[in-house]
Amino acid sequence: xxxxxxxxxxxxxxxxxxxxxxxxxxxxxxxxxxxxxxxxxxxxxxxxxxxxxxxxxxxxxxxxxxxxxxxxxxxxxxxxxxxxxxxxxxxxxxxxxxxxxxxxxxxxxxxxxxxxxxxxxxxxxxxxxxxxxxxxxxxxxxxxxxxxxxxxxxxxxxxxxxxxxxxxxxxxxxxxxxxxxxxxxxxxxxxxxxxxxxxxxxxxxx
Amino acid sequence: xxxxxxxxxxxxxxxxxxxxxxxxxxxxxxxxxxxxxxxxxxxxxxxxxxxxxxxxxxxxxxxxxxxxxxxxxxxxxxxxxxxxxxxxxxxxxxxxxxxxxxxxxxxxxxxxxxxxxxxxxxxxxxxxxxxxxxxxxxxxxxxxxxxxxxxxxxxxxxxxxxxxxxxxxxxxxxxxxxxxxxxxxxxxxxxxxxxxxxxxxxxxxxxxxxxxxxxxxxxxxxxxxxxxxxxxxxxxxxxxxxxxxxxxxxxxxxxxxxxxxxxxxxxxxxxxxxxxxx
Numbered sequence: 001x002x003x004x005x006x007x008x009x010x011x012x013x014x015x016x017x018x019x020x021x022x023x024x025x026x027x028x029x030x031x032x033x034x035x036x037x038x039x040x041x042x043x044x045x046x047x048x049x050x051x052x053x054x055x056x057x058x059x060x061x062x063x064x065x066x067x068x069x070x071x072x073x074x075x076x077x078x079x080x081x082x083x084x085x086x087x088x089x090x091x092x093x094x095x096x097x098x099x100x101x102x103x104x105x106x107x108x109x110x111x112x113x114x115x116x117x118x119x120x121x122x123x124x125x126x127x128x129x130x131x132x133x134x135x136x137x138x139x140x141x142x143x144x145x146x147x148x149x150x151x152x153x154x155x156x157x158x159x160x161x162x163x164x165x166x167x168x169x170x171x172x173x174x175x176x177x178x179x180x181x182x183x184x185x186x187x188x189x190x191x192x193x194x195x196x197x198x199x200x201x202x203x204x205x206x
Numbered sequence: 207x208x209x210x211x212x213x214x215x216x217x218x219x220x221x222x223x224x225x226x227x228x229x230x231x232x233x234x235x236x237x238x239x240x241x242x243x244x245x246x247x248x249x250x251x252x253x254x255x256x257x258x259x260x261x262x263x264x265x266x267x268x269x270x271x272x273x274x275x276x277x278x279x280x281x282x283x284x285x286x287x288x289x290x291x292x293x294x295x296x297x298x299x300x301x302x303x304x305x306x307x308x309x310x311x312x313x314x315x316x317x318x319x320x321x322x323x324x325x326x327x328x329x330x331x332x333x334x335x336x337x338x339x340x341x342x343x344x345x346x347x348x349x350x351x352x353x354x355x356x357x358x359x360x361x362x363x364x365x366x367x368x369x370x371x372x373x374x375x376x377x378x379x380x381x382x383x384x385x386x387x388x389x390x391x392x393x394x395x396x397x398x399x400x401x402x403x404x405x406x407x408x409x410x411x412x413x414x415x416x417x418x419x420x421x422x423x424x425x426x427x428x429x430x431x432x433x434x435x436x437x438x439x440x441x442x443x444x445x446x447x448x449x450x451x452x453x454x455x456x457x458x459x460x461x462x463x464x465x466x467x468x469x470x471x472x473x474x475x476x477x478x479x480x481x482x483x484x
Contacts, residue, residue, distance in 0.1 A: 180240070
C-alpha cells in the first residue's frame with residue numbers, strides 16, 4: 001500500500017520529466033503554444049532532509065517573474081532511519097527576494113524565505129481529531145503541520161547544453177515547524193539547533 | 207566560457223565544502239521528519255536499564271521514591287526538578303524516581319529525547335510511565351523504543367510496584383485498557399512481596415478512563431487486600447483522596463509545572479507523603 005503511493009508518485013514525476021524532455025526536443029522551450037505545455041511544471045526538485053523526508057521529490061511553478069515558487073513535494077523516510085517508513089506530502093511557498101547575476105551563467109539568490117504545510121500519511125497522523133476525543137481535546141494535529149524556512153540558491157546553466165533543461169540550481173535551507181517552535185517557547189534549556197530543520201537540494205529548471 | 211566553467215566548478219567546490227561542514231557540525235539538524243524514531247543506545251530500553259541499576263542497590267526496610275509527571279513542554283522545570291532531586295538525594299537517599307506520564311506533549315520522538323535528556327542526569331534509577339499525550343502520532347512506538355512495555359512491574363524490598371497503562375481514550379475505549387486481567391495477575395499474592403503500589407497516568411474518576419472498567423478496576427485493587435496506595439498524574443495538581451468505598455488511598459502527584467514534587471516513603475506497610483519545592 002505504502003509502496004503503491006510511492007510508485008504512483010514516481011510515475012507522475014517521470015512523466016513530468018519526460019514531457020520536459022519531449023517538449024524541448026521540439027524546440028518549444030521558449031514558447032508554450034499548446035495548452036498542455038502551460039501545465040508542465042517549471043521545475044523539478046530533489047531535496048535531502050529539511051523536515052519533509054529523507055529524500056523528497058517536488059514539482060512546481062514559478063509566479064511573479066520567478067519571485068515566488070509554489071511546489072508540491074512527496075517525501076519519504078525509509079524505515080532503516082526510523083521504526084516504520086514515513087510517507088508525506090508538503091506544499092511549499094518560497095519567496096525569492098533577491099537575485100544577483102554573478103556571471104552569464106550563474107545567478108545567486110541569497111535570501112529565499114518560505115512557508116510550508118506538511119501532511120504525513122497514516123491513521124496515526126490524523127488531521128481531524130478522531131471521534132473518541134471531545135472537541136478541542138488536543139489543540140494541534142499530528143497529521144498537518146506548518147513550518148517556515150530561509151535559504152539560498154545558486155542557479156547555474158549546468159546541463160543546459162547537454163539536456164533540454166535550462167539549468168540546474170543548488171539550494172540550502174534552514175527552518176523549523178510549529179510543534180518544534182512551541183516546544184522551544186519558554187525553554188532556555190532546549191538548544192536552538194535541536195529545533196532547526198536543515199536541508200539542501202537540487203532543482204532542474206525547464 | 208572556460209572561465210565560467212571554472213567559476214562554476216569553484217562554486218560547486220564551495221557548496222560541497224559548506225555541505226561537509228554543515229554535515230559534520232550538526233548532522234542532527236538534518237531533520238528527515240518530526241516522526242522519525244531514531245534513538246541512540248542511551249535512549250533505548252530506559253526503564254529496563256534502570257531496573258538493572260535498581261537491582262544493584264542495597265535495599266533497606268524503608269523505600270523512598272520521588273515523583274514527578276505531566277512535564278509536557280515544561281522542560282526548564284523538568285531540568286530544575288532533576289537538579290533538586292539530585293540535591294535532596296544527598297541527604298534523603300532516594301531509591302528511585304517515577305515520572306507518571308506525559309513526558310512528550312505532542313508525542314514527538316524529539317520531545318521524548320528532550321524529556322529523557324534531563325532525566326538521564328538523575329543520580330538514581332528512574333521509571334517513566336505512559337501518558338495519553340505520549341501516544342499522539344507515533345508516540346506510542348517512541349515510548350516502546352525508549353522506555354519499554356506499556357504495563358510493567360518490579361519488586362523492590364517487600365513491595366511490588368505495578369505500572370499500569372490506564373489511557374483508555376487513546377485506545378478508543380476498547381475494553382482492554384487498563385488491562386484488568388494483567389493487573390489481577392500482578393496483584394495475586396506471592397511469597398516475593400507483601401504489599402503492592404499501583405501507579406497509572408489517568409485516574410478512574412476521569413472521563414479519559416474507560417467507565418466500563420471502573421468497577422472491575424477498583425474491585426481488582428481491593429481483591430487481595432495488599433495494595434498500599436495508588437499514584438497517578440494527568441490532573442497535574444497534588445491531592446490525596448479515597449475515590450471508592452474501599453480503603454485505598456489515591457495520590458495525585460504534582461505535575462512539573464508546579465515546581466514542586468512529592469516524595470513517598472514506605473516503611474513496613476506504612477507510608478507518608480511529603481513535598482519539596484524547586
